[in-house]
Amino acid sequence: MKAFVTSADVSHGIRLESLPDPRPAPGEALVEVRAVAVNRADLLLAARRPPGSQLGLDVAGTVVEAAEDGTGPPAGTPVAGLAASTSWAQLAAVRTDRLAALPDGVEPAIAAAVPVAGLTALYALQRAGWLLGRSVLVTGASGGVGGFVADLAAAAGATALGWTGTPERGRHLTERGHRIHAGYAAPPDEAVDVVIDSVGGTVFRDAFVRLRAGGVAVVFGNTVRADLVLPPDWGHARAGVRLEHLFLLDEIERRPAARDLATLFGLVADDRLRPHVGLRADWADADSAIEALLERRVTGRVVLGL
Amino acid sequence: MKAFVTSADVSHGIRLESLPDPRPAPGEALVEVRAVAVNRADLLLAARRPPGSQLGLDVAGTVVEAAEDGTGPPAGTPVAGLAASTSWAQLAAVRTDRLAALPDGVEPAIAAAVPVAGLTALYALQRAGWLLGRSVLVTGASGGVGGFVADLAAAAGATALGWTGTPERGRHLTERGHRIHAGYAAPPDEAVDVVIDSVGGTVFRDAFVRLRAGGVAVVFGNTVRADLVLPPDWGHARAGVRLEHLFLLDEIERRPAARDLATLFGLVADDRLRPHVGLRADWADADSAIEALLERRVTGRVVLGL
Structure with a gap:
């Protein structure tokens, strides 16, 4: 699969690379990624890891392999949730306790703006x-x-x-x-x-x-x-x-987020919660989207579509 | 009864005066005061009221008239609690939800150090x-x-x-x-x-x-x-x-303190809680006790006996 990784030279930001497909742990679903969001936290986390590390928390897409332990949604379900700094990729293994199914009408490009x-x-x-x-x-x-x-x-x-x-x-x-x-x-x-x-x-x-x-x-x-x-x-x-x-x-280490994510997506479906996506771009333009976020040229969320 | 009141001239502190005996409200017990404590809060509260106001929160003594509404301990019970800035007197009307009976062995001069x-x-x-x-x-x-x-x-x-x-x-x-x-x-x-x-x-x-x-x-x-x-x-x-x-x-306006006071006095009786009384004086010497407190010459509590 293709995935973004951090560069050896930090000033050069991130780059797309070919990586082996992720192998989900028993409590993880394999998600085909359709959209991700850009958070300051993504960049902070990435900066703490060695060059060549993957990044990305927010993820929305479709389950292509349900979790082996039977938890979480079945294959084919549109979902969104929190990946362990691995979402900026074509495939992501996501813990099912940090994942929820998307109600009808909640598009991945909107859902990806929600988790973090x-x-x-x-x-x-x-x-x-x-x-x-x-x-x-x-x-x-x-x-x-x-x-x-x-x-x-x-x-x-x-x-x-x-x-x-x-x-x-x-x-x-x-x-x-x-x-x-x-x-x-x-x-x-x-x-x-x-x-x-x-x-x-x-x-x-x-x-x-x-x-x-x-x-x-x-x-x-x-x-x-x-x-x-x-x-x-x-x-x-x-x-x-x-x-x-x-x-x-820290908070998500202490409790499962799945139910809270489902609450949030339900509110989005009812239009009681409307993610304000200030910038939407193709993930090939991740670098300039990151720049816009860091320079505070965007109000609201930054979402990248795959 | 005799009671301490604040002076017209604040720099002259407080003075003993003859006042009419207090008339308890239905939820108040009349307590014959045996000991009171000196708190900074007493002085702050008194400073906000007109000259001639009574003062004193902590009180220990004996119930001489049970509350008319049937709450609280009967006459003759040794008690301690929180008066409404009126404890530095021979008699005090005290809300029964801010009063608790003293277990055997807990003397008024110790109990008075506890409530605040x-x-x-x-x-x-x-x-x-x-x-x-x-x-x-x-x-x-x-x-x-x-x-x-x-x-x-x-x-x-x-x-x-x-x-x-x-x-x-x-x-x-x-x-x-x-x-x-x-x-x-x-x-x-x-x-x-x-x-x-x-x-x-x-x-x-x-x-x-x-x-x-x-x-x-x-x-x-x-x-x-x-x-x-x-x-x-x-x-x-x-x-x-x-x-x-x-x-x-503020806290005591929001919930009854009686049960918590009983907990505290029970711990005192078991010697799991030992009030540290740093200065014990006759209430006639209230002025110099206050001075010692304000000048931080005392560690622990200041108690006045009647």
């Missing part, structure tokens, strides 16, 4: 707990996860407020009926129950201090790579407040 | 969740709450490490079989599962970064009144980490 970003949003909101009637402020809302947070918050009965740099970068949120607050110079002037943050720095601080008593902040990234700084009364001024960190790649 | 500090320690550790086999680092361990945290952590199956300024200030911990780390210049050189902090500033930061993946930090105070500052990888480097704030006066 959708599970991140889902697990971040789960940390907050009860959502019905609550308000959720999501920072960096133009990023790949922002739209998922807003849609999932709404699906769970909350109202979402997306904080973006400009109104344009929040358009996919307003089109979905979510409110946005544009501009990082001034924070939104309202109290919220939940903050979902991936920006860090002063944006996180300004969001955190909007939390009501009993509020929860969940952080899953730190774009600005700055210290976390909160004022001395961070807790005392908002009794019972809580701050949690979510690291998806 | 013991519930703070208990609720802080409850936020951490599972403790059996885990390790708990408690900063500011020479303060009123430190010894409770260490004893309760041990009672729940954890090992406690108390962080104090000097070995002398941690003696009450080592005497109870807990380990201490003395000196705030250098942090303890070991990973922990739980941090209970009331110091803030660099001490909190240095404690927090010792947390293992999945660790929990619970903050219930901020002695140094500094910003909370954590390094950019605060979460990423310790997956699933959580930070919570506990404000006891």
Whole structure:
């Protein structure tokens, strides 16, 4: 099969190579890949491995060989899920506890945008707990996860407020009926129950201090790579407040994602969750798609079709 | 009855006055007060109220009139609990859901040291969740709450490490079989599962970064009144980490404390929890006891006998 691998010389990015077909473990299904997504996590993981390593988490395609242990969907099922940094290939062996069947009408090119970003949003909101009637402020809302947070918050009965740099970068949120607050110079002037943050720095601080008593902040990234700084009364001024960190790649080691993936794909089928794909390209153009993501020229998700 | 009230001129502290006996609400027992404790919270609460206001949370004594609604212990029962900033008096009306009977052998002068500090320690550790086999680092361990945290952590199956300024200030911990780390210049050189902090500033930061993946930090105070500052990888480097704030006066508004108080007094009776009373005085000397507390001349709790 053809697969992307990292280059010997990192500055040259990734390249397509011919590799032996993967041999699935007993709990893995063999998937013929139709679409993958590009995540920062893919690149971080790849950078930690030796040159020539495969990459790619998000995967959508069709099962060509069911798992030997009888778990997961049968051959012929359209599926999507999380591969172990091996999805950017024509074939991928995927653990069945990280795979779910796609409902009718959910195309691979949409489904591939979901696993990493959708599970991140889902697990971040789960940390907050009860959502019905609550308000959720999501920072960096133009990023790949922002739209998922807003849609999932709404699906769970909350109202979402997306904080973006400009109104344009929040358009996919307003089109979905979510409110946005544009501009990082001034924070939104309202109290919220939940903050979902991936920006860090002063944006996180300004969001955190909007939390009501009993509020929860969940952080899953730190774009600005700055210290976390909160004022001395961070807790005392908002009794019972809580701050949690979510690291998806750790989280999925601790529990099976299959059922949560099925929940996400079901919401997509019902249009209660709409992945915002900001860039769609052929996988031959992976390099330029990666560049667009790293330079923040894309809002939403980047998907590559095979 | 005689009761302490705040002075018109705050710099003159508090003074004894004759007040009408309290008239208990239906859910309150009338308690003849035998001992009270001095908490920073008493002074903070009093400072927010007009001059001439009563003060005092911790109370131990004997029920002289059971609650009219039939709840709580009958007249004649030795009890201790939390009064609504009215305990520094000969008589106090105390909600029965914030009161518990004292087991044999638990004297009022010991029991009075328990409610505020013991519930703070208990609720802080409850936020951490599972403790059996885990390790708990408690900063500011020479303060009123430190010894409770260490004893309760041990009672729940954890090992406690108390962080104090000097070995002398941690003696009450080592005497109870807990380990201490003395000196705030250098942090303890070991990973922990739980941090209970009331110091803030660099001490909190240095404690927090010792947390293992999945660790929990619970903050219930901020002695140094500094910003909370954590390094950019605060979460990423310790997956699933959580930070919570506990404000006891808010917490007790949300749930009855009676059963938790009974738990604490039961542990005291069994000597699994030993209140460290650093200063015991007659309530006539309340002013100098307060001074000793504020100037940090006392390790542990300050109790006044009537």
